[in-house]
């Protein structure tokens with residue numbers, strides 16, 4: 352999407368690959384919205400750390416990062432022994448997979464890269480195939496988001512007030528976004544929309560990333576405290592909820608997404624507000640049989656006990672701002688910090704996919720058209 356910083360507009364993807372330097376290039380999301388910087392990782396371990404530490408985050412974005420990371424690791428191998436190369440690629444795969452456990456997209460993306468490498472008859476050939484496959488994954492991911500936009504735009508009437516949780520926008524993908532794709536498509540068709548961005552404690556991806564993204568794209572929006580959604584729904588101020596997901600179970604239609612998504616689904620159900628989940632095909636897990644089996648990432652208690660922000664003169668250059676972590680909670684208290692929750696199928700109105708909008712329990716029957 353286009354980014355305007357200090358009056359200059361340029362197109363950026365969230366993640367891309369610099370083949371000459373064997374480096375993964377990433378928008379440094381921890382600095383947004385106060386600073387816009389690009390960060391490069393020069394080996395697969397640094398790429399895994401960038402995923403774990405959330406320089407890049409959002410299921411499709413970490414999938415493309417992992418795909419590039421696998422190609423990066425493969426390309427760093429020196430030698431011609433295919434067995435040793437295979438063992439090295441397996442170690443790279445496991446390192447990247449372990450970075451964040453809940454999203455299935457990185458595993459699906461890396462499996463796609465590994466399958467594309469298999470016909471290569473030499474290390475060199477497999478290295479070239481790995482990079483081509485990672486590029487193809489990134490390209491397909493963008494195409495999937497565009498298709499989500501085309502299918503989802505019809506759900507958004509002029510004047511609609513849409514609630515979204517966390518960031519499932521273009522920063523969470525390679526480009527365009529999942530939950531935001533229908534919003535951008537409706538905007539391109541000339542409809543005015545207002546978006547409520549859940550703040551999304553503890554890391555505030557809604558207040559920082561979604562709000563910045565919507566501001567960049569000129570979409571009317573307001574940040575709300577996570578606890579405000581029920582009140583707005585009760586007063587008839589929310590027409591539609593659209594969220595992303597880190598893992599959708601193809602067998603049951605359950606979805607894992609940022610902690611607090613389940614709460615919003617319960618509230619939407621209570622107020623008869625449509626609740627949609629927008630996903631590329633890489634987010635579908637065709638093997639797990641129950642939502643309770645989805646690995647839920649537990650993150651550092653510091654995220655709950657405090658908050659990150661910036662201090663300085665907000666009216667002057669954004670680079671004058673200084674990032675800061677402040678302790679909020681009682682100093683002697685600990686915290687529990689599950690990063691995701693699971694929403695059952697019966698609370699979901701529809702899943703917006705690149706192939707159309709389906710009921711959650713329809714996915715399994717449609718598995719052939721959905722890449723299952």
Ligand code: MRU
Nearest residue numbers: 408409410519523529595596609
């Ligand atoms: O912890 P994060 O910021 O990676 O969580 C992101 C989300 O929960 C998104 O909603 C999800 O990855 C879908 S992104 C299209």
